[in-house]
Amino acid sequence: MGREINNAQYANLLLCPDCDLLIDKVTLSPNETAVCSRCQAKVLRHPKNSVNKVIAFALAGLLFYLPANFLPIMSFELLGFEATNTMLNGVSQLFNEGYYWMAFLVLMCSVLVPLFELGLLLTIALQMKFNKTNSLTTKLLLAYQHLSEWGMLEVYMLGILVAYIKMITMGSILVDMGLFCFVGMLVSALLTASCFDTQHAFDQLEANA
Amino acid sequence: MNRGKPNQLARCHACGQVQSLARSKQESHSQQEASSRQAPPAHTKCIRCHSHVSLRIPQSIHKTWALLITAAILFIPANLYPVMTVVTFGSGEPATIFSGVIQLIQADMIPIAALVFIASILVPLFKLIGMAFLLTAIQRQWRINQQYATVMYRFIHFIGRWSMLDLFMISILVTLVNMESVARILTGPGATSFGALVVVTMFAAHTFDQRLIWDLLDKDNHK
Ligand SMILES: [Zn+2]
Numbered sequence: 403m404g405r406e407i408n409n410a411q412y413a414n415l416l417l418c419p420d421c422d423l424l425i426d427k428v429t430l431s432p433n434e435t436a437v438c439s440r441c442q443a444k445v446l447r448h449p450k451n452s453v454n455k456v457i458a459f460a461l462a463g464l465l466f467y468l469p470a471n472f473l474p475i476m477s478f479e480l481l482g483f484e485a486t487n488t489m490l491n492g493v494s495q496l497f498n499e500g501y502y503w504m505a506f507l508v509l510m511c512s513v514l515v516p517l518f519e520l521g522l523l524l525t526i527a528l529q530m531k532f533n534k535t536n537s538l539t540t541k542l543l544l545a546y547q548h549l550s551e552w553g554m555l556e557v558y559m560l561g562i563l564v565a566y567i568k569m570i571t572m573g574s575i576l577v578d579m580g581l582f583c584f585v586g587m588l589v590s591a592l593l594t595a596s597c598f599d600t601q602h603a604f605d606q607l608e609a610n611a
Numbered sequence: 612m613n614r615g616k617p618n619q620l621a622r623c624h625a626c627g628q629v630q631s632l633a634r635s636k637q638e639s640h641s642q643q644e645a646s647s648r649q650a651p652p653a654h655t656k657c658i659r660c661h662s663h664v665s666l667r668i669p670q671s672i673h674k675t676w677a678l679l680i681t682a683a684i685l686f687i688p689a690n691l692y693p694v695m696t697v698v699t700f701g702s703g704e705p706a707t708i709f710s711g712v713i714q715l716i717q718a719d720m721i722p723i724a725a726l727v728f729i730a731s732i733l734v735p736l737f738k739l740i741g742m743a744f745l746l747t748a749i750q751r752q753w754r755i756n757q758q759y760a761t762v763m764y765r766f767i768h769f770i771g772r773w774s775m776l777d778l779f780m781i782s783i784l785v786t787l788v789n790m791e792s793v794a795r796i797l798t799g800p801g802a803t804s805f806g807a808l809v810v811v812t813m814f815a816a817h818t819f820d821q822r823l824i825w826d827l828l829d830k831d832n833h834k
């Protein structure tokens with residue numbers, strides 16, 4: 403219980419995550435970021451209007467999610483044969499070829515983790531908006547914190563681009579509805595993440611408790 | 612410069628809460644007291660989110676070296692074995708990452724060739740060499756510029772994920788070029804090693820504790 407006192411005692415202190423410098427805690431206005439004076443690491447961030455924006459962008463991202471995953475992204479025609487690519491048939495093709503590890507990796511980074519990220523942020527933001535936060539919120543925040551590094555939609559976007567350019571000279575390649583939904587999902591996911599800060603959310607949880 | 616470690620203050624990596632580890636040292640079991648005096652409790656639970664909290668990532672250097680050596684070994688099959696095979700009218704043409712780049716150059720797609728070369732070959736190589744340099748500098752207590760070393764680590768951390776480009780591209784191409792007997796693109800065994808390489812280097816960047824770079828300054832002051 404003695405550690406509770408310590409908690410209050412150090413509440414006005416920040417530690418730089420990158421260089422371990424002790425910094426006095428500052429109060430930030432929305433949209434401000436505090437930066438370490440020695441190594442320029444971001445030590446504190448206050449996202450603007452975060453909760454409402456997170457809900458809006460996460461909902462938009464989830465709306466795009468199903469069509470982005472199931473609709474064809476590109477189709478390729480060669481000598482009268484045609485084949486289409488969706489995010490999920492790429493995974494199942496790798497699986498059928500016996501490359502389970504690769505199928506798992508692509509499935510995680512481009513399909514599952516982005517879905518979890520959007521779902522987690524939406525749940526957390528809704529809980530915070532309606533003051534329904536509980537011990538589950540902490541667990542969700544931790545899950546998001548650990549997962550977020552493995553969501554790689556922006557890298558997948560580059561993969562689509564490279565594949566498209568590579569195939570241009572080989573046959574006729576067409577972009578499909580899925581690509582537009584994918585871009586919509588990507589932009590929504592990036593905006594959601596930019597409006598959210600895990601540490602700020604933890605601070606708010608504590609302030610509300 | 613006042614820092615966390617000398618004051619037994621630690622930041623929770625998950626929630627950012629600053630907390631003292633000094634008290635939990637007194638609370639800790641006598642077996643830890645019996646061990647060397649300079650070793651405070653390795654970690655404890657965060658008062659706010661119950662994640663593990665420690666002054667420095669435990670065994671950071673050793674874990675990072677282990678992952679780095681694994682990555683260096685994986686780098687060999689990832690580049691020697693074909694990552695995909697283009698089969699046209701029954702005859703296959705296996706392509707490694709490097710020969711894929713060469714094919715792109717021959718097809719006059721220089722920017723894409725450069726992109727694939729950077730993402731699939733330069734980035735993993737730079738990560739391996741850069742992390743090995745940082746680890747050696749810390750172990751040998753080299754006088755390095757902390758600012759530059761930090762920027763280098765942040766760059767390594769940032770670029771890691773972009774190596775997945777090649778794997779995503781393969782997962783797209785195997786379905787796009789899937790015309791039975793006319794043309795097919797098949798995955799090659801190199802892709803498995805390459806995927807493992809990317810994941811292992813990402814873990815290596817994760818277990819590395821950046822604050823060790825700045826700990827070198829403290830050692831300088833003591834001399
Ligand atoms: Zn700093």
Ligand SMILES: [Zn+2]
Pocket residue numbers: 623624625626627628657658659660661662
């Ligand atoms: Zn914590």
